[in-house]
Amino acid sequence: MSIRTIVAALAMTTIASTAGAVAVVNGGFEDPSGSGSFNTYSAGSTALTGWTISGASIDHITNYWQNSEGQRSIDMQGNGGNATISQSVSGFSVGQSYTLMFDMAGNPAGNPAVKKLIASIGGTSGSYTFDKTGKTLSDMGWETMTLSFVAGATTLSLAFSADNSGTSFGPALDNVRIVDAPAVPLPAAGFLLIGAIGGLGLMRRKG
Template sequence: MRKLIAFLSAAALPCAAHAATIVNGSFEDGVNPGSFTTVNAGQTNITGWDVLAGSVDYIGSYWQASDGVRSVDLSGNSIGTLGQTITGLTVGQSYAVTFDVSRNPDGGVTPRTGTFTAGGQTFQFAYSDASSNRADMKWATVSYSFTASDTSALISFSADASGGCCYGPAIDNVRIAAVPEPASWAMMLGGFTMLGLATRRRNRTAITFA
């Protein structure tokens, strides 16, 4: 039994080893934006994040956040890009970046689109619920996977012209997790099956009759 438990622990190690994290993924840390504050390229009002181009609106009480009380509109006074460099990646490992997306409900057409970039790989995301409003942003969750080519990678979120200026897609609750390899899943599932069988066998042999 001890050997089996050790086997399961070892099988789980590859996932634990890829300990990449997003800094301030829910944007709760930074200069208090009040209702909202426009943050321009080069400013560092949002802890862990950099405005790489244009400007973004750092949202406080202006509308409902997905997680906590703050979020980001990717278009401030101009179409913006927000990013950070993540570390602790393993070369060749796949990672899933998951985030919540909505739209600035004050104007612009739907669907509201933008781009997410990770390690040089670019994905387009879209938000199409035209009924969202400041009190109920109807956040939707999306996830994209990329394969690390280095131990660090720049991730970034960009608005485009779909909302004009300046009604961008909104983001919140950004997180990252290593994607388990199929072989690791198979090993763990097989191990749990063996553990279940061993437990049943042990329970049967423990029964005694007077």
């Protein structure tokens, strides 16, 4: 292996991963604009831009409570029962690591106190909880949740499902996005090694 090849290989470990841009359609649930405090969308409705609704209904919140980001968010249990929202997301690089991020809270107007939500993308899923104790409509206490995964295809299915029983006061969801997983930088010793190898290359050319 040439010195040039070794230097290039070591240098590559310092470069952050550069997977293609991945965008979630309507991840902040800003479309449609809605009216009043909230609007309820049943399974099969196409009203929520970019998302397919299945199972039970959802509430598309406008000003009923404090949203995490923007002007709107979702209550994943509209009229009782567990709803699912899903969409296909494209633009992944196969084998690349990513992180799904979303903001979660819970409808504080009714029980259960602990709201449960399942997030999944591709073949990776996670269960999440939020305790609404002490929270109010004007102070929801939103928390950012994460799910790390490796893309197995260029297009993956993204879904969120409520996981509660007998309630219309479900988990709240907002600000869904996907980011590249951070790269691991090369330790300082690696840079010294690169410099040493480069120096050897110069000496060899001068000899």
